[in-house]
Amino acid sequence: MSEPFDLVIRGSRILVGDGSTGARVIAAELGVRDGVIATIVPIETAPTDSAPIDPAPIDPVPPDSAPRRAGLHGLRMIELASDEILLPGLVDTHVHVNEPGRTEWEGFASATRAAAAGGVTTIIDMPLNSIPPTTSVESLQLKRSVASGHVFVDVGFWGGAIPGNGGDLLALHHEGVFGFKCFLLASGVDEFPPLDAAEMRADMATLATVDARMIVHAEDAGIIAHAPTPTGSHYSNFLDSRPPLAEVTAIQAVIAAARATGARAHILHLSSADALPEIAAARRDGVALTVETCPHYLTLTAEHIPDGATAYKCCPPIRGAENQDRLWAGLVDGTIDCIVSDHSPSTVALKQPHGGDFGEAWGGISSLQLGLSLVWTEARRRGISLEQVVGWMAWRPADLVGLTDKGRIAVGAAADFAVFAPEQTFTVDASTLKHKNAVCAYDGQALHGVVRATYLRGERIDGEVPVGRLIRRDA
Numbered sequence: 001m002s003e004p005f006d007l008v009i010r011g012s013r014i015l016v017g018d019g020s021t022g023a024r025v026i027a028a029e030l031g032v033r034d035g036v037i038a039t040i041v042p043i044e045t046a047p048t049d050s051a052p053i054d055p056a057p058i059d060p061v062p063p064d065s066a067p068r069r070a071g072l073h074g075l076r077m078i079e080l081a082s083d084e085i086l087l088p089g090l091v092d093t094h095v096h097v098n099e100p101g102r103t104e105w106e107g108f109a110s111a112t113r114a115a116a117a118g119g120v121t122t123i124i125d126m127p128l129n130s131i132p133p134t135t136s137v138e139s140l141q142l143k144r145s146v147a148s149g150h151v152f153v154d155v156g157f158w159g160g161a162i163p164g165n166g167g168d169l170l171a172l173h174h175e176g177v178f179g180f181k182c183f184l185l186a187s188g189v190d191e192f193p194p195l196d197a198a199e200m201r202a203d204m205a206t207l208a209t210v211d212a213r214m215i216v217h218a219e220d221a222g223i224i225a226h227a228p229t230p231t232g233s234h235y236s237n238f239l240d241s242r243p244p245l246a247e248v249t250a251i252q253a254v255i256a257a258a259r260a261t262g263a264r265a266h267i268l269h270l271s272s273a274d275a276l277p278e279i280a281a282a283r284r285d286g287v288a289l290t291v292e293t294c295p296h297y298l299t300l301t302a303e304h305i306p307d308g309a310t311a312y313k314c315c316p317p318i319r320g321a322e323n324q325d326r327l328w329a330g331l332v333d334g335t336i337d338c339i340v341s342d343h344s345p346s347t348v349a350l351k352q353p354h355g356g357d358f359g360e361a362w363g364g365i366s367s368l369q370l371g372l373s374l375v376w377t378e379a380r381r382r383g384i385s386l387e388q389v390v391g392w393m394a395w396r397p398a399d400l401v402g403l404t405d406k407g408r409i410a411v412g413a414a415a416d417f418a419v420f421a422p423e424q425t426f427t428v429d430a431s432t433l434k435h436k437n438a439v440c441a442y443d444g445q446a447l448h449g450v451v452r453a454t455y456l457r458g459e460r461i462d463g464e465v466p467v468g469r470l471i472r473r474d475a
């Protein structure tokens with residue numbers, strides 16, 4: 001008998017593959033060695049199984065591995081329950097951890113515990129709202145030293161592009177950040193000012209020399225300056241203060257800069273579906289443009305947000321139901337690449353100011369732990385498959401940041417998994433979520449899909465031992 005694997009997982013439903021090899025659900029045994037998936041062997045199952053299983057073997061399952069009886073030997077053996085499916089660990093490339101400097105808003109330990117509880121095994125931290133922001137090598141090193149030893153999932157870092165730090169960008173790139181974030185209007189924190197279109201273009205010309213990506217909060221400052229002010233407790237006032245045209249105009253500027261410089265560009269948290277035709281056209285022209293959206297834009301609608309409910313405030317805002325339908329269509333037709341949380345908490349006092357004033361409240365939604373269940377609940381209602389959801393939340397965001405050994409179950413990939421029970425229901429209770437401040441726009445919602453366990457490099461994440469690593473773009 002050959003050397004036992006460190007871990008063997010056996011289940012009637014394992015989601016293998018990715019966008020390029022083809023994703024499918026198979027009955028299989030999977031052997032893990034040294035934190036990496038070493039083998040995947042299809043197995044025979046009873047013919048009455050509910051989920052149809054395509055018998056034709058494809059990558060990543062070796063072509064000679066015909067279904068056979070279970071037989072892999074592991075030092076640890078896990079048998080999935082009949083209502084469970086093994087998914088790759090999700091990759092969330094848009095998380096605001098806020099430590100150091102605003103650690104009372106969120107921190108590395110609490111954010112990564114929330115991630116693990118939601119089946120997310122890799123996050124990429126945004127360069128703001130920590131103090132200092134990640135706009136120099138020195139501040140990146142400070143962030144790494146603060147995070148080190150306190151993370152329960154893998155954590156990488158975005159750099160920041162602000163006025164005056166153009167000379168820091170390449171050094172940050174060589175220190176392993178995954179790309180650079182900029183704003184085109186006030187970010188909400190003074191220490192992270194926006195770029196104007198000319199500054200963004202100049203920085204993108206720099207980034208193009210090393211094929212690094214600029215990721216952009218795309219709302220146009222001029223249009224928002226002339227829109228109604230958001231003061232008061234009416235959600236409709238807040239919505240009117242951030243019109244769709246502000247997004248469309250800013251996205252046009254990003255497309256123009258990407259076209260002129262040849263740099264990669266990425267549109268963060270797309271809310272207005274009005275921008276989709278121009279995004280699709282630019283991509284057809286060969287502009288290196290990618291796009292993300294977030295669970296809140298896909299599952300919440302302006303029509304259902306009560307006045308004074310500042311837990312729902314985020315920028316750009318949650319829009320109407322008809323817009324939401326078009327965002328889903330943009331995902332299905334491939335114009336939108338991925339779904340990431342934009343987890344952006346603050347303290348309860350800042351998020352829910354007295355009187356529920358949308359002008360005063362912090363803009364940001366905390367959903368790191370709930371993303372998979374939120375998106376799956378809505379996708380299921382719309383007749384969209386779990387394989388598609390996992391594509392948007394696992395391998396596409398992984399590919400976006402070049403982590404091609406993450407976000408997929410394949411031989412040679414990291415043994416990062418979420419054990420998911422897609423038909424089990426639960427009700428969100430904000431007070432039990434793992435992120436630091438118990439505010440959540442989804443409190444009280446009934447959702448489908450429970451994450452029962454999360455594994456990182458073959459180790460179950462228990463919330464006690466911080467098994468995560470700090471990762472770099474080039475590692």
Ligand SMILES: [Zn+2]
Pocket residue numbers: 094096126342344
């Ligand atoms: Zn954000």
